[in-house]
Amino acid sequence: MSSLAELPTPAALIDVARMQANILRMQQRMDALGVHLRPHLKTSKCPQVAAAQRAAGARGATVSTLKEAEEFFDAGIDDLVYAVGMVPARLPQALALRRRGCTLTLVTDSVAGAEAIAAHGRAHGETWPVWIEVDADGHRSGVDPEGEALLAVAAALAGGGARLDGVMAHAGSSYGLDTPAALQALAEQERARTVRAAERLRAAGHACPVVSVGSTPTALSAAQLAGVTEVRAGVYVFFDLVMHNVGVCTLDEIALSVLTRVIGHQADKGWVIVDAGWMAMSRDRGTQRQRQDYGYGQACSEDGRPIPGLCLDDANQEHGILHWRGDAGGEPLDRRFPVGSLLRLLPNHACATGAQHPAYQALRPDGRTEAWPRFNGW
Amino acid sequence: MSSLAELPTPAALIDVARMQANILRMQQRMDALGVHLRPHLKTSKCPQVAAAQRAAGARGATVSTLKEAEEFFDAGIDDLVYAVGMVPARLPQALALRRRGCTLTLVTDSVAGAEAIAAHGRAHGETWPVWIEVDADGHRSGVDPEGEALLAVAAALAGGGARLDGVMAHAGSSYGLDTPAALQALAEQERARTVRAAERLRAAGHACPVVSVGSTPTALSAAQLAGVTEVRAGVYVFFDLVMHNVGVCTLDEIALSVLTRVIGHQADKGWVIVDAGWMAMSRDRGTQRQRQDYGYGQACSEDGRPIPGLCLDDANQEHGILHWRGDAGGEPLDRRFPVGSLLRLLPNHACATGAQHPAYQALRPDGRTEAWPRFNGW
Numbered sequence: 001m002s003s004l005a006e007l008p009t010p011a012a013l014i015d016v017a018r019m020q021a022n023i024l025r026m027q028q029r030m031d032a033l034g035v036h037l038r039p040h041l042k043t044s045k046c047p048q049v050a051a052a053q054r055a056a057g058a059r060g061a062t063v064s065t066l067k068e069a070e071e072f073f074d075a076g077i078d079d080l081v082y083a084v085g086m087v088p089a090r091l092p093q094a095l096a097l098r099r100r101g102c103t104l105t106l107v108t109d110s111v112a113g114a115e116a117i118a119a120h121g122r123a124h125g126e127t128w129p130v131w132i133e134v135d136a137d138g139h140r141s142g143v144d145p146e147g148e149a150l151l152a153v154a155a156a157l158a159g160g161g162a163r164l165d166g167v168m169a170h171a172g173s174s175y176g177l178d179t180p181a182a183l184q185a186l187a188e189q190e191r192a193r194t195v196r197a198a199e200r201l202r203a204a205g206h207a208c209p210v211v212s213v214g215s216t217p218t219a220l221s222a223a224q225l226a227g228v229t230e231v232r233a234g235v236y237v238f239f240d241l242v243m244h245n246v247g248v249c250t251l252d253e254i255a256l257s258v259l260t261r262v263i264g265h266q267a268d269k270g271w272v273i274v275d276a277g278w279m280a281m282s283r284d285r286g287t288q289r290q291r292q293d294y295g296y297g298q299a300c301s302e303d304g305r306p307i308p309g310l311c312l313d314d315a316n317q318e319h320g321i322l323h324w325r326g327d328a329g330g331e332p333l334d335r336r337f338p339v340g341s342l343l344r345l346l347p348n349h350a351c352a353t354g355a356q357h358p359a360y361q362a363l364r365p366d367g368r369t370e371a372w373p374r375f376n377g378w
Numbered sequence: 379m380s381s382l383a384e385l386p387t388p389a390a391l392i393d394v395a396r397m398q399a400n401i402l403r404m405q406q407r408m409d410a411l412g413v414h415l416r417p418h419l420k421t422s423k424c425p426q427v428a429a430a431q432r433a434a435g436a437r438g439a440t441v442s443t444l445k446e447a448e449e450f451f452d453a454g455i456d457d458l459v460y461a462v463g464m465v466p467a468r469l470p471q472a473l474a475l476r477r478r479g480c481t482l483t484l485v486t487d488s489v490a491g492a493e494a495i496a497a498h499g500r501a502h503g504e505t506w507p508v509w510i511e512v513d514a515d516g517h518r519s520g521v522d523p524e525g526e527a528l529l530a531v532a533a534a535l536a537g538g539g540a541r542l543d544g545v546m547a548h549a550g551s552s553y554g555l556d557t558p559a560a561l562q563a564l565a566e567q568e569r570a571r572t573v574r575a576a577e578r579l580r581a582a583g584h585a586c587p588v589v590s591v592g593s594t595p596t597a598l599s600a601a602q603l604a605g606v607t608e609v610r611a612g613v614y615v616f617f618d619l620v621m622h623n624v625g626v627c628t629l630d631e632i633a634l635s636v637l638t639r640v641i642g643h644q645a646d647k648g649w650v651i652v653d654a655g656w657m658a659m660s661r662d663r664g665t666q667r668q669r670q671d672y673g674y675g676q677a678c679s680e681d682g683r684p685i686p687g688l689c690l691d692d693a694n695q696e697h698g699i700l701h702w703r704g705d706a707g708g709e710p711l712d713r714r715f716p717v718g719s720l721l722r723l724l725p726n727h728a729c730a731t732g733a734q735h736p737a738y739q740a741l742r743p744d745g746r747t748e749a750w751p752r753f754n755g756w
Contacts, residue, residue: 008467042696064657064696086641087717088717089639089718110642112716112717113717116717135644140651140692140694140699141651172694261465262465263462263463263464264463264488266519269516273519275462282660283660283662283727285661285663314518319462319518321518339466339488340466355657355734356733356754357755358754376734376736
């Protein structure tokens, strides 16, 4: 336990009260829409954060690496979806986890992938639960819900060694939107295309019990989720400046920041130099093409209030440069922000910023902090 | 020891032969210019890489965090410069290292910083070796070599507790250049301004034995380094696509790549989906505004030959999207790059990409690989 002044900087600070409010908001919304919430744990990679999501009502979890699957299974979560297209080389690692008792669902969007999973299952006396990834918005992976590949992948799973348990989609293009109407329309498109894929599979004789959709912006914008059984979302647990620009959170709801100390000034340029560079913030420039560009982060006071006009406009590895965009008058910058003083920086992208840190510092409502470990790697 | 096919992906692969050639090239150049080479170890954060640089003739090292200082002191390097402006809150951590026998030189560019260091030294019976940072190019930190602050900072170090050992500059704006003439001119500016600062200090009665300059582009472009005693450079050990665009290395000299597997395709779009997203590559888009934009990386075959027209144009956390910019004819992408096949991706910025990985896989000339650990954090 320590106060902020005693923490080494830079540090990834979680405002626990904000995090709890974000978790509650999403869980209540999913409850109202009548679907399960399966949080994506790639955002935090932290057992304490996952435990808070479970305590609020989450069912199972989503992971982006088998390392996450292993760590969260060890932390007591036994219903996991590995939401990245499976390749043969990773099946032995997945099998080891399954043999330990984990319900590990795999994902594929190709006949070759489905055949490899099924063959591996048959060779090892396993029946892999598999979801077929559906393309909701042309964003990345997935089969066309109206195309032939959907049924061909399902057929490739039908010969033993695998079991088609569901379909999933991720409307990742939602990060590029910023109006409620556009977000609601994309949420409906994600829902409708994924449900349509499930209906075609059922008409072809497959059970397909699970219909899984999700991204934080669409989850918070969907008007209804008829036919959907569960939603996956990740970044809502912390939120960030990208989500603020998308329009799904206020600055005051962002629960992750980087605590930093002022290490110098270039007074004539209006620069404040801090000890959070891109190593602490990540190189993510996700707000660059959004309605407001925050550089590498929005500066806040030590107690978390945004300082209008002060953003991390440039970042070297261990140096951050805050450019003062505000009024040039008033107190000089080196007196207003003296060497050694503390600031917080709100991140563009919480998943990327968290990944730069070996642990979080969780700031409790009573002002005490404690270290919450996180992990990286594959 | 294992072959590439047995490695889990994504993996940060070091081509050891290329790395050794890069180390030799820089060391021979510094030897010819008559200066010491003090490599910046923030690029690799890896004891094996640092050992190769020492074996080739490096003298001491530069670090960007006290964690690096601790790790490399434990690895046997006892002459370290912590090249980030010192703040009072970090002095206890630095003192602990100094008490263990490390020659840890600190850096400052302000009277307040110098006073804090000197007061700490006096309070603890230490004499901190300190360099004054000089602004070579308006890039970031440092005092004007012609200004009053230079002498004021030196005076603040003169009352005990500290010893002015030198001046340093880093011409970081060299990363934005791409012609030999411009690079040579900036190298000369970096040299001249730093030497000028040392001369002014000596004229004022300070010894100032060390004159330290450096960045990889200026180090490889300087025509002469009269008055300079040592050069600091970091990324040369691996090089990367940014350095290739600057013009100081060929693609074939880039020693760091990310080994990745194909996990899917979107054939109609010309997309190959791989398991290296931004978590494996970093979010660094350093080539975005350079002469050639490589997206998040240039694809190479499994054996390291660049594949013209195939770049990682988009990246999600664990998904990378290679956009085929080449001829649409010929073999279909899913046959040319089948699911499960291996590729290497050259990174924009080696320091940022390395930081995403808990270890490197060092690929020996005989084709065997071994894990070389690296660390992160502060």
